[in-house]
Amino acid sequence: MSTPNVWTGARRRIHMQEVGPRDGLQNEAAYVATVDKIALIDALSDAGLAKIEATAFVSPQAIPALRDAEIVLREIRRKPGIVYTCLVPNVRGAERAIDAKADELNLVMSCSETHNIANLRMTREQSFNALSDVMALARQANVPVNVSLSCVFGCPMEGDIDPQVVFDWAARFADAGARGITLCDTTGMAYPTQVSALVRDFRSRFGSLETTLHFHNTRGMGLANVLASIEAGADRFDASLGGLGGCPYAPGASGNVCTEEIVQALELMDFDTGCDLKALIDAAERLPALVGHDIPSQIVKAGRRLDLHQPPKDFAIWRDRALAR
């Protein structure tokens, strides 16, 4: 028997975390009706995701697309075992999210000083201080915190980011009580060699943290980066239904890795994602009507691997002619 490797999943459990309702919809020009957001999240719950980023408690002026955060979180049908997490930028957002009974607060800052200032109008140190206040509040309310570190694998303005910078910020958040850290490839700069080394190193330093990898498919390396992460010991991945998402600071950047594409690939490879692929595709097929444009998902276009097609209409004639020769 050969050593188990990444090419054979052997039913190893991989936790899929859906970011479409927040990271995806936040980037859309169209406002998705509250009732449709709720139906989308309920469909995702039924499809077996381990965690769903349901919304963000941000200023409705800053991100009008998610101005219905309270209603969404109140009206979704919560399934036991699924973590409904919410993005929270500051203490005000944390208070709202805690009031709305979010299962987890997801905080964001960037490992790149330039990206942090561009995206959050603060230095990283200022972000850390603000998020420390949020974490103190969450601790009082007994709500766990995840920190999503942006630009871990590169910044579209600065270039490469020293892994030591990533480890230093992760350590500060771990010391402050974060349950989990998400290593975000915000604009799709990660490549498998880098991912393999960084994930291995990160896990050896932060083995007790819940570690998530968050990739974008900007340069076609999304699935390969997921596989490199798994081989380095990771088992949690963010993904976005239909491949929605993007980043305003990297023109041409495509969306997050596509939930149904990653799930199909991992299930074919005999990993256990806990997800129902058909249910994911059904939900993804409803996205274009919600967002008003085509979606990146290739499976919605081409179907599952064994969704077979009929032969061309003249096939029987061609076959009979060939056999008569």
Added chain:
Amino acid sequence: MSTPNVWTGARRRIHMQEVGPRDGLQNEAAYVATVDKIALIDALSDAGLAKIEATAFVSPQAIPALRDAEIVLREIRRKPGIVYTCLVPNVRGAERAIDAKADELNLVMSCSETHNIANLRMTREQSFNALSDVMALARQANVPVNVSLSCVFGCPMEGDIDPQVVFDWAARFADAGARGITLCDTTGMAYPTQVSALVRDFRSRFGSLETTLHFHNTRGMGLANVLASIEAGADRFDASLGGLGGCPYAPGASGNVCTEEIVQALELMDFDTGCDLKALIDAAERLPALVGHDIPSQIVKAGRRLDLHQPPKDFAIWRDRALAR
């Protein structure tokens, strides 16, 4: 020191074989002018591909897009070391290709009986017999032959294909004198676990054959399949500039894996593709004007990993405000 694995290329040589001028352009509605085809192939030669499928010697009525095969093959600037191969469906095509001094004849048949009849109007046995005549002619002319086996990883009409069927056809072509076999994932049904096992098994049986893998990115698994193949010992890959290509029998099927995407990923991983990524992107950027539509290439949209962007125009103001706090 750790064992070398697929995540670290260590400058191992990977041979990239371009199929865009044939497999790509054949699927296009627009006729690409002969002079533009020649310029495209010359650009590909300069970009360092190991092999270029330059055209097909087929009936101009059947595939008018490639009706200029003789002129293309005569007028391109051939670089020493690059193999200029041509698709040939029958003895008539082989005579033309040999007259035109093709470096190699590329023959095609399918491992799926249904796909072979649909695509070639012959049973597989009839195809084999016809191609045996082509191989006899090539042997006389001292021109090497490669056989591209379609639907090796699944047929969009039949479903899974037994690997033994692949090995049996490969053995018959090897016995008939083929120099190489291309294992084609014609409609993007391959997945890494399957690829890993089949490539390993194929190479243990046909170690002396030049073995090429030909993937499509239909379901987002193209690069992962390339990496699974490399770990199983393969070192030759077909790819198509810009990701052109497709298959009429699998609606929604996307094109071949994209040359510049595969090259960027493999070079970042420290494999030696022999290719100049910048030259490939320059050539790919000219494709939309030739084919009259947007191309799948994500790198043409997003740039190379370290093609950096300027911060937003108000960045200095935001930074100064943050630092003043």
